[in-house]
Amino acid sequence: MQCVSPLNCSKELRSQSLLGQELIGTPFVISAYYNSLAILGCRNSVWLRNSETTTFVQCMTFCDENSMDTRCNGVNCCHTKIPLGLQQLQMTYQTVRSVNNSRFCGFAFLADQFWFEVDYRAYNGLLNDLLNPFEQEFVNATMVLKWELDNWELSRHSSCERQDKSIPPYGPVSSYSYDMFTVCYCKSGFEGNPYLPNGCQDINECTNPATNCPDGFTCINKLGHYTCRNRGSRVQIMFISIGSGLGGLILLLGLWMSIKAIRRRVKAIRKRKFFKRNGGLLLQQQLSSSNDNRLEKTKLFSSNELAQATDQYNENRVLGRGGQGTVYKGMLTDGKIVAIKKSKRLDEGDLEVFINEVVIVSQINHRNVVKLLGCCLETEVPMLVYEFIPNGTLHQHIHDPNEEFPLSWDMRVRIAIEIAGALAYLHSAASMPIYHRDIKSTNILLDEKYKAKISDFGTSRSVAIDQTHLTTRVLGTFGYMDPEYFRSSQFTEKSDVYSFGVVMVELLTGEKAVTSVRAEKGKSLAMHFLDSMEENHLFDILDAKVLKEGDREEIEAVAELARRCLHLNSKRRPTMKEVAVELEGIRLKKEGSNFQQNYDDREFHSIEVDEGTSDFSSISESSLMDTNSSFYFSIEAQHPLL
Template structure:
C-alpha cells in the first residue's frame, strides 16, 4: 500500500513539473515580439492565466500579440520583470463657442500578475486650461490624483518642457493595477480659445515621451501615436509570495533552472527569477540558464593581447607566454630579451645569494644552538636545577624567569620610564610581568665566584624573607652570565631623592622621618636577628630605602647581601659598598659583620636629621664625610646649628638631639662599641611612641638610659692586605 502511494505522489510531481514546462508546439514568437516562458500563446503554453497571450493577424498581414485580445504587447523582458504595452490616449476637443464634442475617457483594469510601473510611467496631460484626473480603486481602497496644464499664448510653450505650461506630468503609487481618466469641465470652459482646442491625458512610459508645441497647435500627437495609443510599462511577478515562502514548495516554485536565483518584487507582491551572474537565458525552464562565453563576445573583456579563458559563470585573463602586464585592465607587453652574459650574471648572483643565505642560516642555527647551550651552562652554574627542585619541594612563591621573559617584561614599559636607577653595581629596570604587575629588575655588572657558587642557595633563603618593611624578592634569572633579580616595584622613589632632591619638603616632618627610621631599623633588625641564617645587607644607604605613597619605608637591594653563618670563617670578605656609608673597620679587616650595617644605618640617621649628603664631593680639603663632620660638630657642641629643624615642632629639639646621639653611637669606630640593630630599632620605636605624647623627665631618662651592648663575637683585626680588593667594589658615585 505504501509503495503504491509513493508511486502516485511521484506521478503527480512529474505531472506538475511537466505542466510548468511549455510544449514544443507552443509559439515562441508573434510577429516581432518574442514570447518567452512563463508567457505563452495557446493552451498549456503559459505558467498561469495572466501570462497567456493571443497572437492576431492584422488587416495589414502583420501579426501582433495581445493581452486579453485588447491590449497590444510590444515586448517582454524576463530579467527586469516588465512588459511594454500600448495604452489608449484619452482626449476631449472644444469648439470656439465653448460647446464641446464628446471625448474619449479610457479605463484600463489589469489583473495579476501585472501592475503599472511606478518608476517608469507618468500620468501625462497635454493641453491648455486642462485639468485631468487619474482615479484608481483596488481592494476597498481608492486613489485619485490630477495634473493641471495652463498656457496664456503660443510663446509661453517650450519644446521638451512638461512642467505645467501646455504639458504636465505626475507620478503614480506602487501596486497600481486599475486606472481611469476624467477631464474637469469647469476650468476648460474658463479658457481662451484662440488656439489648442484639444486636450489629452494618458498613463505612459515617461522615457519615450517628449513634448512638442505642435501637440497643442495641431493634431501632431495623434499622428505620432498611431491608433491613439502610447507605450506603458507593466511590472509583473510570479504569485503573491516572497522568495523565502515560495522556495518551500517544490511543485509551484518557478525558478527551476540550475544557476538561477529568486528576487522579491519591488512593486507589490510576488517574486521574479533571474539567471545567476555569468549566466543568461530563461530561468523559468529546466536548464534554461546557460553559461555566458565572455571570450566569444565581440568586445573581449581582457586587455589587448591577453588570452581569455572561459569558465562556468566567469572568465579569466592572462598574458601569453613571453609577455607580461595587467591582463584585465592594462596591456600585455613583450618581455625584454636577455643576453646570455646577463643570464650568466643573474644566475651567478642568484647562486651566490642562495649560498650567502644558506651560510647565514647555518650560522644563525649554530649561534642559536650555542646560545641555548650557554644558557643551560649558566643555569647549571648558578644552581638553577637545585633551586627549581627546592621551590617545588617547599611550594615557594618564587619564580625563575628566562632571559626572554625578562626582556619582554622590560619592553612592556615605555622607554622613558624603563630605567629606575644605575651606577657602578649595574642598572635597575622597571618591567611588567603580568597584566598589571610591575616589578623592578636588577641587572648587576659583575658577581664574585663565591656568589656564583652559592647564588641558588642564597636565593632560596632570601626568597623566604617576608617583612612589611623589606622589598619582596619575587624571582631571578639564572640563564645569563650574571644572574638578574626581580623585586616588587615600590612606586614613590627612594629616601635619597626625597631628602636631597624633592621640592615637597614641607610634608617631610620630623614625625615622617622618625617613622622612616623606625621602619628601616625594624627591617635590618629582622634580617640580623629573625632570618635563618642571619642576613647582612652590606650596602645600607638612603638610596636603598624605598618609600611608598604613605612614606612607609622598605629596605631594598639585599639580593647580593651576605649570609652570616655560625662559622665565622665562612664570612664573606668582598662586598659592594658606597663611599660615606662604608664601615671603616670593614675596610681594614675585610670582615663584614652585622655592625657594618649598624654603621651605615647611622649615616642614614644623620641624613634624616641634617638633610645633608653622606659625602660632600664639592668640599676641598678637610673632612668630607657626613659622619666625620657630625662627630666633629658634636665635640665642638655645634649640633644645634648643624641639625635640620624644618618640619619639627616645639619640644622636638631634645628628641632630635637624642636621635643624633643614637646616630653617634652607631658611628663608633670600633664595631664592638656599636649597638645591635635590634637595640637601635627598640630605641627608635620608643622615641616614636614618645613623639606621639609630650616628653616628661621620666620619659627622657628612660630613653637616655640606653647603653649599647658589646659583643665579643666581632673583633677588630687589622688586615690591610685586602683593602685594595674591597676598594674595587666600593661605589663612590656623586
Template structure:
C-alpha cells in the first residue's frame, strides 16, 4: 500500500443548497395538439413538454436549443436530455464530469484538490438520482473521489480510492474494481451532489508511476452504470472527458410531487396526474414523497393523458397461451381456451386433461349409447330407406324408369348404391384413377366389364330437378369420339355416373408426358385433335338438344385401346338453354382454357368450347402448358404469348422445334390461323366446331401428303422449316406410335387413365 511520509490528507467538502420556493401545483390540463413533441432525435412525451402550457406544471418543461452545428437538442434543468421513459419514470441526461489533469512536474508529497461539481435542484423538483441505475465512479492513479449530499438534513458522505501499480503500462482494460478505477453506490433520493477529487503523489516507491507518461488525468462523476466501460487510456489521456464534451450519461428518477397516491386521489378532478381511465397510481420509490402513473395491466401508452392507455392485443404479441390452446383478446387482458376435454392451467400455462368432465361425459355417453342402440338401428334402417327413395325421386328416377320401360332398346342402366360399392371395393383408395374439382373417379367392374365410376362433388338445384331427363339425353349419345355413359346411381345425395373405361390415358399426357424419349409425332397429335373436334361437333350440332361441354381441355380427351380420342366429362356439362338469356350462377372450368367472354358475361355458349379448343391447338403446336406459374410474366400465358407472336409475325419463336422439323410451313401457318380464329375475343367471330373439324381434316391431308401443296415458288428455307416427311404416321385403324431405331413404329406405353376435372 502507498504510505505518505510527512503529509496529512485533508479533504474539505463544501455543501450548499439552492432552494427555490415551492408553489402549489395547479390542476393538470391536457396539452394542445399544436405542442411540439420532438426535439432532435428525442421524443418529448407528456408530462414533459416544450413551450407554454405544453408540459405538466412542476418542473417538466423542456427547452429545445441548437448546438454549434445547428442541430436541435433538448435540455431540462440545465442538462442535455437524452431520452424519457414513462414506464420506468426515468430520464437520461448528460452529467458533468469532475476532471483534474497533471504531469511529471507536479511536486511530490502534495495534495491535489480537484474541482467541485454541483447538481443544484429545487427540493420540490420531480428529479432524483437513481440509486439503482447510477454509480459514483472515480478514474485515475492514486485518486480519491468523494461525493456529498445534504438531503432534508440527512447528510451523506461517501467515496472511493483508485490505485495504480508501479508499472502503469501493464495495466489492462477490465471492470472497474479499484485498479485505475473504482465505483460506489449512491444513496436513495439524492437530489444534488458535491464532488471533491484528490490525487496523492510522493512516495519514493511509487514515484515511477508517472515517469514517461507526461500528462495524466483523474475523473469523478455520478454516471449510469450500464453505460460505463473502463479503459486504461482514460488515465493517460483526456479521452473520457472528451467523449461528450466533459459529460457522462446519468439516470434520474422522476415523480409527481403532489404527495402520495392516497392524497392525490382525493382530488381526481384537480391536480391528479393519472388522467387515463385505464391507469394506476404508484407511490414513488425514489426517496421522497410523490407518485407516478402507469397503464393498468393489459394496456399500454401514456397514463398522463385522457384515453392515453390503449388495450394491448396480447394474442398478437407472441403466444401467451399453450401451443394447443386458442387465445382470445379481451379488454385489458386475454383468455386462453383449450380443446374439448382439456382445461387451462394458469399456474404453468398448459392445457391439462379435464378428468372430471371426461369421466362424466364418458359415463353419460356410454349409458346413452346402450339405451338407444337397438332403437337407433331400427330407425336408421327405415330412415335410410326413405332417404334413398327421396333422393331417387328428386333426381328424376321415376321419370327415368318410365322412359326406360317404354323405350326397351335404351342401353342405359340405373345402378343401386350397393352395386357400385361392391364394384369399387367400397370406394377403396387404391381404385382411384382420377381426381378433380368436380369429383373423384374409381375403376370398377360391373357385370364382368371394367367401368369408370365418378362420384360428383356437388350439383346445383337445377341439375337435381332435371338430372333424370338429362341422363336420358346423354345416354342416347353414341359417337366414336365421345365416352359412352353406361348408367348412373340416383339413390344417393349426389348422383354417381358410370362411364365406359378408357385405358390409355389422356391427350395431355401425350403432349406433356414426362418421358420425352417417347415423344408423340405431330401428325398423331393432329389426328387426336381432329377426332376430339368431331366429338365436340357432334355434341354441339347433332345432339338434341345441343350439349355444351364447358370444360374442354387436353386432360378431358381420353385415348382408348386403339389410341382414338374420346371426349369425356360432358356428364357434368349443361344442355344448351332454349332461352339465350339464361346465365350460370358461377363460372366453372379450368384456368388457361376459360373463354374471356364467358367469364365476363357468365353465359356459356358453344363458342366457349371453341375458345378452349383453340388453346388445345396451341398445346399441339407449341408443346407448352396453357399457363405457367413461373418464368417471365409476359410468357406465362400461352394464349397471350401466341397472339403476340402472330401479331409480330414471329410464329417460329413459339412453335415447338420438332413440329417445324416434321411439318411444312403452310401446315403450321394454317393450324396457327385456325387457333387464332378460335381465340378471337368476340365469340361470334369464332368458327363452329363443325368448321374446325372440317379444317383439321383438310390440314391432316396436308400433313399426310405435303407435296400436294408445294409450289414452284417454295424456298429452301421453307423446306428446311418443314423438315423430312413424317414416316411415323399411321391411320386411325392402326393406332399411334413413334419412330424406333430401325425406323419402324414403336407402341406408346399406356399411362394412367384420367377422367375427373
C-alpha cells in the first residue's frame, strides 16, 4: 500500500488525505508501535488531526544543504509517532519559507522503523534534488499494519504471555503474535496454531522415536503427555492392586481409629473441664461433708442420656423458660418422664447458687416438694433432672383457669394446706432449716392428682438450727417479697410466711400479685387486700368461684390467716407450722360432726392427716380448745428425718 503524498509549497495551511478510506471496513489498523509519520524536505510543518480543533502530532523540518545526517532528526527530514488504532489519516501542512505556491517542497508519508534504518539512507540523495523546482517521483516506503479478529477465542491448550522487548516485523519467527507485546503458543505436549479454536492438538509422543520407555515398559499416549506402563503379567498387576488396596484400607482404618481416639480424648477433656467449671469440685466437697444418704444417692446423668431424652433439646420439648434457665420435658431410657432444667451459662459467682440447689433439693423428702432425680455437670451448661409434674403451675390455674377442671374452693383450701405443710417441713422438720426465699404461684406445680408441689430452690438457703436469719443481697419476686426483708436484707422464716400469704390472697381473689393498674398507684395485691380487710370490703374483692362455693365463716377464717401472714411486722406473723395447723383446723371444722362430738367428750383421738401434706399425724385432745371459732392445735411432728 502506497501512502506517500507530495507536498506543494504553501504559505497558507493546506489539508489533504495521507491515507484515505482504504482500511475502513477491514480488520487492519495502522500500527502505532512500528510506524512513524515522516516528512522529507525543509521548512515544512505538518499536523495530523482527527477534527478541525484536535491535533494529534506535529512534525517540522529545517534546511541544511550541507548536512550529511541520515538520522531524520529534523534536518531535511523529520519523523514522529502516530496515535493508536487509526485506519485513515488527514494532515494539515504549511511551508514556512516564501515560495511560489506551485513549487514542489517535499513528501509526507508513513514508514516503519526498518525503512528509517535501511531505505532512508538510499533516498538520502533525494534531498539535493528536492531543492530543485522539479517534482520527484517517490513511491517506495514500507508501512506495517496490525490486525485483530473479532470474538477472539484461543485454543484451550494454548497459553499467552506479555513480552517486554519488541518483536521484529520481518524475518523468520517461531510464533504468532496478535498484539504488540503478547505472544501465544501451544502448551507442552500440544502443537498447532494457538490462535484458532482447537488449534493446538495433542502430540502423540509414542510415535516419536526419541521417546523411549525403559525395557519391559510400554508407551501409552495421554492428553498432553505420555506414561510408561510395566508389561508384567496380569497376575502381578492384580497382586499389586490388591496389596495397594489393602494397604490403603489399613491406612484409612488406622487413621479413622486415631481420629476416634483423639475425639474421645478431646471429649473427655471437655467433660472434665465443664465438670470443674460447673461446680463439680464444689459438689464433691458438699457430698464429702454431708452425712445425708439421700445426697450421696443423687444420680449424675451423662450428657448423652439427657440429649437423647430431650431429642437433642428440641424446641417442641420446652416446658418453660425463666431467669435461671430453660426446662425441657424428657423421657429416660427406662421410660420415665422427667423435667430437665438446663441452666443458663453460669458465671463463677453463680456456681454456688446452682450447687446450692442440688444440695438442698437432694436433702428434701416431702410429697409436696418436687423431687430431684439427679444432675449433669459435664455439659457446657449444668442441668438438673426433676420428676415431671404434668398439670402446670398454680399461677396458670388461678389466672388462666381450665374450664374442664376449674379450681374449686375446696381445692384451693387443700392446695394452701399442702403448701403450708411443705414449708413447715422445710422450716422446722428438715435435718437443717431451709428457707425457700422465692415462694410464688409460678413455683408451685400441680401433679396428675392436682396435688401441690413446691419447686425452684435455686435461691434457697439452709441455715443452722440456732440461726434466726440470713443476711444476703435482696433476691425474690416483686409482689411476693417481704417488705421487712427488702429494707433490712435479713431473710427469716417469716419472710417465707409473707410470700405464702400473697399466694393465699391469690387463691382468695383470683388476682395477680402485681398488675399494671395497681403498679401505677404503687400498690401490690397484698396492700390492696389489707386495705380491703381494714375497710370491711373483703367480699368485694373475692373470686366469683370462692363466693359461690365457700362458706362465709370459712372464707373469713382463711382471709384472717392471710392477713396475719402479711403483717408488716414479721414478729407478729405466725410461723408456717402454726399456719399449717390453723388451715388444717379450718378444714377439719367443716368436714366432720364426728370431730365435734369427740371434742365434746374430751377424749384423745388420733386424727389421720394426709401424709406429706402437713406431715403431722396426730392431734392431742388435751391441747385442743375452741376460742372465738378459732382452732389451736398442739401437733406432734412425725417425720423420718427427726
